[in-house]
Amino acid sequence: MPRGRYSLHDPHDHTPLAEEHFQCAPGPSGWRYVSRLTGPAGEHRGAVDLALDDLGRPLRLELHAGDWQVRGAALDGVTWVRTDPTGLHATEGNVRAHAFTGTSPAFLVATARLLRLTPSSAATRVRLVAFTDPVLAPRTVDQSWALVNSEAHATDNGPLTVDEYQVTALDTGEQHAVHIAGDIVLAAPGIELEDLQSPPSRFD
Numbered sequence: 001m002p003r004g005r006y007s008l009h010d011p012h013d014h015t016p017l018a019e020e021h022f023q024c025a026p027g028p029s030g031w032r033y034v035s036r037l038t039g040p041a042g043e044h045r046g047a048v049d050l051a052l053d054d055l056g057r058p059l060r061l062e063l064h065a066g067d068w069q070v071r072g073a074a075l076d077g078v079t080w081v082r083t084d085p086t087g088l089h090a091t092e093g094n095v096r097a098h099a100f101t102g103t104s105p106a107f108l109v110a111t112a113r114l115l116r117l118t119p120s121s122a123a124t125r126v127r128l129v130a131f132t133d134p135v136l137a138p139r140t141v142d143q144s145w146a147l148v149n150s151e152a153h154a155t156d157n158g159p160l161t162v163d164e165y166q167v168t169a170l171d172t173g174e175q176h177a178v179h180i181a182g183d184i185v186l187a188a189p190g191i192e193l194e195d196l197q198s199p200p201s202r203f204d
Contacts, residue, residue, distance in 0.1 A: 001024070001025040004184075017103075018046075020048075021035060021036050026201050031109075031203075035047065046064045061100050066134055066135070067084075068134075080129070099111060099114055108185050109180060111128070112145070119147050143170060147163055151164075162179055183203065
C-alpha cells in the first residue's frame with residue numbers, strides 16, 4: 001500500500017499551495033485513494049477520498065476544502081452533491097462526463113486508469129468535471145490524453161514502468177506532460193512527489 005507526500009504548487013508562479021499526505025491501494029473492486037491536505041503553515045486544508053471500480057470509473061468521491069464538501073459518483077454520467085459551509089444550501093449536479101478531476105494527483109491516476117491507453121493508441125478525448133479550489137466549484141472540461149512513452153526502469157523491487165502522457169486542454173490548446181508509475185504520479189504541472197514509503201502498486 002503506497003503512502004507518501006506530494007507538494008502542490010501553482011504551476012505558473014510556483015507559489016506553494018498545500019502538502020497532500022496520501023495512501024492508496026488496489027482492492028477487490030478497483031482502487032482507493034485517501035489523503036489529507038495541509039497548508040504551508042501546517043493548517044488543515046481539506047481531504048480526498050476516491051474509490052474506482054475495476055474499469056476506472058468513480059464509485060465514490062468525497063472532497064473537502066475548508067468547510068465545503070462534495071460527494072459524487074458515476075451515475076448517468078457523473079452526479080454530485082455540493083454542500084456549502086452552512087449546510088443549508090446543498091446543490092446537485094449531473095453532467096454527461098466520464099469522470100471527475102481536480103488538483104489532487106489521484107485524479108491523474110484515475111483518468112489514466114479509465115483510459116487504459118497504449119503507446120499505439122490514438123489520442124483520446126475525455127470529458128471531466130473539475131472541482132476547483134477553494135470552494136469546490138464544478139466546471140466541465142474537455143481534455144485529450146495520449147500515451148507518448150512507456151519505459152521500464154530497473155529498481156530493487158523489479159522493473160518499474162513509467163508512463164508519460166501528453167495532456168491537452170481542448171479549450172485552450174495548452175499541453176503538458178504527466179509521468180505516472182503504477183498508482184503514483186511522479187511529475188506533473190503543480191505536483192511534486194516529495195516522499196514515498198513503498199513502491200507503487202501495479203495495475204493488472
